[in-house]
Amino acid sequence: MKIRLHVWRQESTDKKGKMESYDLDNVLPDMSFLEMMDVLNEKLTVEGKSPVAFDHDCREGVCGMCSMVINGQAHGPKATTTTCQLYMRHFKDGAEIYVEPFRSGAFPVLQDLMVDRSAFDRIIQAGGYISNHSGPKPDPNSIPIEPGVQETSLDAASCIGCGACVAACPNGSASLFTSAKISHLGMLPQGQPERYERVGAMVDQMEGEGFGSCRNYAECEAQCPKGISIAFIGRMNADYLKATLVEPVDGRGKMHAQ
Amino acid sequence: MNRITTLYSSTIGKKFIAAVTGLILFGFLVGHVAGNLKVFTGSTEAGVPHVDEYGHFLRIVGEPFLPKMAALWIARIVLLASVALHIVVVVQLAFRNLEARPVGYVRSKKSASTLAALWMMFSGSLIAFFIVFHLLHFTLGALPIGEFQHGAIYKNIYSSFQNPLISLFYVVVMGVLGFHLYHGVWSLFQTLGIDNPDRNKSLRMFAIIATIGIVVGFSLVPLSFMTGMMPEPIAYDPALLSH
Amino acid sequence: MLTLDAKLPQGPIEDMWTNHKDQLRLVGPNNRHKYKVLVIGSGLAGASSAASMGAMGYNVECFCFQDSPRRAHSIAAQGGINAAKNYRNDGDSTWRLFTDTQKGGDFRAREENVYRLAELSTSIIDQCVAQGVPFAREYGGKLANRSFGGVLVERTFYCRGETGQQLLLGAYSALEEQIAKKNVKMHTRTELLDYVIVDGNVRGIITRDMITGKLERHSADAVVLATGGYGNVYYLSTNAKGCNVTANFRAYRRGAGFANPCFTQIHPTSIPASGDYQSKLTLMSESLRNDGRIWVPRDPDEKRAPTDIPEAERYYYLEERYPRFGNLVPRDVAARNAKDVCDQGLGVGPTGYGVYLDFGSAIQEKGVDAVKSKYSNLFEMYERITDDDPTKTPMRIYPAVHYTMGGLWVDYNLMTNIPGLYAAGEANFADHGANRLGASSLMQCLADGYFVVPVTIGDYLSRQTPGEIDTTHDQFGAVEQECRDHINKLTSINGTRSSQDFHRELGKIMWEHCGISRSKESLEEGLRKIPELRDQFWSDLKLPGGASELNQSLEHAGRVVDFLDFGELMCRDALAREESCGCHLREEYQTEENEAKRNDEDFAFVSVFEYKGEGVEPELNKEPLEFNAFPLATRNYKS
Structure with a gap:
């Protein structure tokens, strides 16, 4: 296969970037997209040019590290697929392929196709956990959980935190990511004590990071490599509204010293 | 008060406001289209078109507990405030969203967004313009289109919609409104968190049916007058309305 | 010559850990913040130990080379995590898990450590559920179990095929909680380059900021290595691309003993490499062997499509060689036989290094839908990678390097022979001997991270003056x-x-x-x-x-x-x-x-290598293994 790549090259966050084109004529259909990028990089290295920086790690679709927008779609044209699990057979011989980093003001480009997604970690820090110490805990079967609830919670927890939702959203919103974590914990009995505090804090953090607002395009759901449903955004909205308008506020987060 | 400011300062809160005001305006549209359809039900024995009677009813509704026009004005204020709030929060969100992606894509391809969703700002702006136009046209009679006489709704409509350009303009705008509603009506359930996978299909269906109903209902009026299917207005004594 | 004192507690094996904890010195809550502990790696072992120590009040800093601690390769574990809960009432117990692990490891692990692992297994499940890990549940809302990896009880807990991901996200959320509470400072995109050893004790590390390239000094009172395995020495493995041996090897160069480095687990069912450009191998769950039959053509020059080859010309080599277990022989036996037939020239696929895993018989017997529904994600994954539909044509599989049992030598406290330097999870050698049971790696990482290191580290720290050496040294x-x-x-x-x-x-x-x-x-x-x-x-x-x-x-x-x-x-x-x-x-x-x-006579020991300098042959030290609680036995999968 022959392909022509147009790749975003940017030296560092504060430098200006631009698209550059590369021709590859020894691409095989069974190569993964990242293996094709490896081939490009080896070629560039041997030619004494600087290889394209891109994030990747597990290469089996679960670590969430890979992060390219390929021909205008986060993780490329195939649904529920990460870039590392995308294969060159999904492209035509002679294809022109545009590769760009995830675009968001909250995800500054570090180099070429690598972006800084630490905003996601900070959203989790704001409340994406159930407070715990390590040590003896009650037996899990003492709190039965309906299998349906567990399943839906796991659907939400399947989020790999790659940021494709932000990259795909015409508004650059992180609602799908944030709502998935809020729903995962908010649906489980263990997550109830901090449920409303969590949703408030995480949404505040999400907004503080400068992500856009959700306008129900459902673009995130379509481009999410794990197919996380936007129903979780609805859930987050309901919980947020309840936390803001209904739930008592005074007690939350303000325990008295005893 | 604290809760309100918290709500207003967040994007989800702003969307909530957009959804609630949208719901109010959607309710208004349902009432409006129902009222409009009275042009097709003819006149009383005294020759007063039902639609004119209906207009009069809106002015006196609430009497004797409320003074004349009071209910109408309350409704008008609520509606105008809703429109204003709807626009303000949406514009604020739009600016925020522009900032959220300072560098755009060279190539961009949508996987799921409907045109209706992508064109919300465009359709919304057009509707905002139309609201002003429509108020000037049929409420205030301030535009040089057809004849205008306060309270003589049927006559005013008849006269304006003789002009096919005006009629077609109304029909086109109703199409745009349809786009706005199709995304907006489903969207508001999602924003309010009422949507869930079990209800999603029915809510989508509701949005489609409501949109088609409203668009067709509104469009029937200019189309029928334009094509000459409607009887000419007959002059009647305005005193007949104030019994 | 290394001094390899495993510091084993006294008494019967059942009471050892309890007695040991009672004897350990502690650091008081008021003093913990004075001690700085660096945790290298943020996978299951790293995130869990950093979070646990952070919550206890130690001054913890955690390092990872990825952009977020949530990405470590623990996330890719599919199958599940063992725990001797005996929820199924099928005769499971701590003892059974202990003996299964010892037998699985072919008696090359230290039995005291293994027993402790089995003992702690149940607390891990409790801890994870409390964090919100959504383990599979049955209709009554109780936890579900499945059997895994050739054992006779159902003790594996799971979240679909993403158990590792859910456990890691649990540990990660605990870590993020401590980061938010300022008990842990996180350094992402930071790589460890070397250690600073002063008077024999580890006193800090040198790292490289992977964004700016800046070298940084970090002083510490103790360092915990949770840096995973080294399967990538084979270039192609099921490990993530970033997995590497640098942190462990640099520790070895600074004097830490490296134990059993050659013990590498090779997983029999991975998707074969399709060419030289191949960058990694993807594992297919072993459960496929329950319904798939493994074969190669008898004729080395076979050119026909697999479905056209008549039954008589197929060589079902596992069924022929091991009639009792057939396609369900243990991992290493399956892997070795696959290589064996390929070396004989019988292999299939473009590279000749692959064997067929055929669902034809199962489909005939149970129907295509039944088979498909059982393995739907796996079939999808396979089709995504190879573009072949396993219900129409046999899968091609080949063994791949998956896990490394060897690692830094540690004592019962998980401390290496460099005082203050600990190793947890896959980075140490302790629990799996010469082979690891399925669904045991997650268990070991979390036992080490949640329950062992946070407790044992206090014993060392309590003997140190906090912050004695700073980065100006x-x-x-x-x-x-x-x-x-x-x-x-x-x-x-x-x-x-x-x-x-x-x-x-x-x-x-x-x-x-x-x-x-x-x-x-x-x-x-x-x-x-x-x-x-x-x-x-x-x-x-x-x-x-x-x-x-x-x-x-x-x-x-x-x-x-x-x-x-x-x-x-x-x-x-x-x-x-x-x-x-x-x-x-x-x-x-x-x-x-x-x-x-x-050969138990001559080799019942842990090989511990000691670095002797550039270009000098390392010295082999031996820690003899004793099997007092559970005596040696030979495994037999044939009868």
């Missing part, structure tokens, strides 16, 4: 300079070959000479080839970019340097262990039926 300057020189040396070679190229070649040598089966000749040849490759590396490496900038090529080259040295150490270990055990099969030492032949 001369030794920090000296080590930092060594790191800088090392990097400059790499960037100034200016040869012609990329580090990827060298890595690929090293991988081939390792696979060929220290892979599924090893022999004296093959290992000796490996030991000749690796130094040659290393010389070429140091004279012909092409490394674009500079040292003080984001430079992924430099990161990779630095890792290859250590893989090259480490590969040699692995071969040395495999050569010295003149027996077969678990995953380590020496061709000279097998039974008549090609089974591993253990």
Whole structure:
């Protein structure tokens, strides 16, 4: 296969970037997209040019590290697929392929196709956990959980935190990511004590990071490599509204010293 | 008060406001289209078109507990405030969203967004313009289109919609409104968190049916007058309305 | 000569851990914040230990090379996690899990550690559920279990095929909680380069900021290595691309003993490589062997499509060779036989290194829908990668390097022989002996991280004056300079070959000479080839970019340097262990039926290698293994 790549090259966050084109004529259909990028990089290295920086790690679709927008779609044209699990057979011989980093003001480009997604970690820090110490805990079967609830919670927890939702959203919103974590914990009995505090804090953090607002395009759901449903955004909205308008506020987060 | 400011300062809160005001305006549209359809039900024995009677009813509704026009004005204020709030929060969100992606894509391809969703700002702006136009046209009679006489709704409509350009303009705008509603009506359930996978299909269906109903209902009026299917207005004594 | 004191507690094995905890010295809550503990790695072991120690009040800093602690490769574990809960009332117990693990490890692990692992297994499930890990539930809302990896009880807890992901996200959320509470400071995109040892104790590390290229000094009262395994020495493995041996190998170079480096688990069911460009291998769950039949064509020159080959011309080699277990023989036996038939020229696929895993019989018997529904994600995954539909044509599979049982030598407290330097999870050698049971790696990482290190570390710290050595100490300057020189040396070679190229070649040598089966000749040849490759590396490496900038090529080259040295150490270990055990099969030492032949007389010990300097042969130290609680037995999968 022959392909022509147009790749975003940017030296560092504060430098200006631009698209550059590369021709590859020894691409095989069974190569993964990242293996094709490896081939490009080896070629560039041997030619004494600087290889394209891109994030990747597990290469089996679960670590969430890979992060390219390929021909205008986060993780490329195939649904529920990460870039590392995308294969060159999904492209035509002679294809022109545009590769760009995830675009968001909250995800500054570090180099070429690598972006800084630490905003996601900070959203989790704001409340994406159930407070715990390590040590003896009650037996899990003492709190039965309906299998349906567990399943839906796991659907939400399947989020790999790659940021494709932000990259795909015409508004650059992180609602799908944030709502998935809020729903995962908010649906489980263990997550109830901090449920409303969590949703408030995480949404505040999400907004503080400068992500856009959700306008129900459902673009995130379509481009999410794990197919996380936007129903979780609805859930987050309901919980947020309840936390803001209904739930008592005074007690939350303000325990008295005893 | 604290809760309100918290709500207003967040994007989800702003969307909530957009959804609630949208719901109010959607309710208004349902009432409006129902009222409009009275042009097709003819006149009383005294020759007063039902639609004119209906207009009069809106002015006196609430009497004797409320003074004349009071209910109408309350409704008008609520509606105008809703429109204003709807626009303000949406514009604020739009600016925020522009900032959220300072560098755009060279190539961009949508996987799921409907045109209706992508064109919300465009359709919304057009509707905002139309609201002003429509108020000037049929409420205030301030535009040089057809004849205008306060309270003589049927006559005013008849006269304006003789002009096919005006009629077609109304029909086109109703199409745009349809786009706005199709995304907006489903969207508001999602924003309010009422949507869930079990209800999603029915809510989508509701949005489609409501949109088609409203668009067709509104469009029937200019189309029928334009094509000459409607009887000419007959002059009647305005005193007949104030019994 | 290393002093290898395992510091085993006294008393019967059932009470050892309890007694030991009672004896350990503690650091009081008021003093904990004065002690700085660095945790290297943020996978299951790293995140769980950092979070636990942070919550206790220690001043913890955690490091990972990825952009977020949530990405560590623990996330990719599919199957599940064992725990001796005995929810199924099928006779499971701590004792059974202990003996299963010992038998699985072919009696090359320290039994006290293994028993503790089994004992802690149940608390892990409790801890994870409290964090919100959504384990599979049954209709009544109770936890579900499945059986896994050839054991006779159902003790595996799971979340679909993403158990590792959910456990890691649990540990990650606990870590983020502590980061938010300022008990833990996180350093992402930061790589450990070397250690600062003062008077024999570890006192800090030198890291490289992978964004700016800046070298940084971090002083510490203790360092916990949770840096995972080194399967990537084979270039192709199921490990993530970033997994590397550098942190562990640098510790070894600074004096830590490296135990059993040659013990490598090779998983029998991975998707075969399709060409030279292949960058990693993807595992297919072993559960496929429940319904799939493994075969190769009998004729080496077979050209027909697999579905056109008549039954009589198919060689169901596992069923023929092992009638009792058939396709369900243990991992290492399945892997070895696959390599064996491929070496005979019977392999299938473009490279000739693959065997068929055929669902034809199962489909005939149960219907296509039943089979499909049972393995739907796996079939999808396979089809995504290979473009073949396993319900229409047999899958192709081949063994792949998956897990490394070897690691840094640690005592019962999980401390290496460098005081203050701990190793947890896959980075240490402790619990799996010569082979690991399925669904036990997650268990070990979390036992170490949540329950062992946070407790035992206090015993060491309580004997230290906190913050005694800071980063202005001369030794920090000296080590930092060594790191800088090392990097400059790499960037100034200016040869012609990329580090990827060298890595690929090293991988081939390792696979060929220290892979599924090893022999004296093959290992000796490996030991000749690796130094040659290393010389070429140091004279012909092409490394674009500079040292003080984001430079992924430099990161990779630095890792290859250590893989090259480490590969040699692995071969040395495999050569010295003149027996077969678990995953380590020496061709000279097998039974008549090609089974591993253990030599308990001469090799019931842990091989611990001691670094003796550049170019000097390392010294082999031995920690003898004693089997008092559960006596030695030979495994037998044939009858």
